[in-house]
Amino acid sequence: MTTTTRVLIAADKFKGSLTAADVAERVTAGLRAEHPDVAVESLPVADGGDGTVAAAVAGGFEARRVRVTGPLGGPVEALYALRGDTAVVEMAAASGLALLPPGVFEPLTATTAGTGELVRAALAAGARTVVLGVGGSATNDGGAGMLTALGARLLDAT
Numbered sequence: 001m002t003t004t005t006r007v008l009i010a011a012d013k014f015k016g017s018l019t020a021a022d023v024a025e026r027v028t029a030g031l032r033a034e035h036p037d038v039a040v041e042s043l044p045v046a047d048g049g050d051g052t053v054a055a056a057v058a059g060g061f062e063a064r065r066v067r068v069t070g071p072l073g074g075p076v077e078a079l080y081a082l083r084g085d086t087a088v089v090e091m092a093a094a095s096g097l098a099l100l101p102p103g104v105f106e107p108l109t110a111t112t113a114g115t116g117e118l119v120r121a122a123l124a125a126g127a128r129t130v131v132l133g134v135g136g137s138a139t140n141d142g143g144a145g146m147l148t149a150l151g152a153r154l155l156d157a158t
Helices: 020-034 052-058 091-095 113-124 144-149
Strands: 006-011 039-044 062-069 075-083 086-090 129-133
Touching (some): 052 129, 062 113, 113 129
16 A cells, blocks of 8 residues: 655745735645655645635635725725635735834824724624624724724723
């Protein structure tokens, strides 16, 4: 009886150069070229930042597009992923550093409101479980924008 060697390529992005799917594809191609007898399967993964929704979509979730508030207050198009009653939301898609103009950082005014709007859209689509990836954020509002977008009212203690 012969045993087939099996390899799973679980690759994250190479930020600024390749997506997780691109990394997995290239590693898979290289492995197959050197070892054609090896069974190779690839699955893009993410660490909770940029690419988290794409990894969920690669795993069988459906991408949903929503217009939300970006980190500087203007509208942006963002994706979340949905499968059954589970949604994957990526903070970076709505409130991320990649949405800022080059060299512009607004730590005192950037908002997570768009992340809350993504969560709200996922809930409206039937999600009962929301997996929230919080990497890649351009904000430091402690989630206050997200909470207010979800209906919370923040009070001053004084």
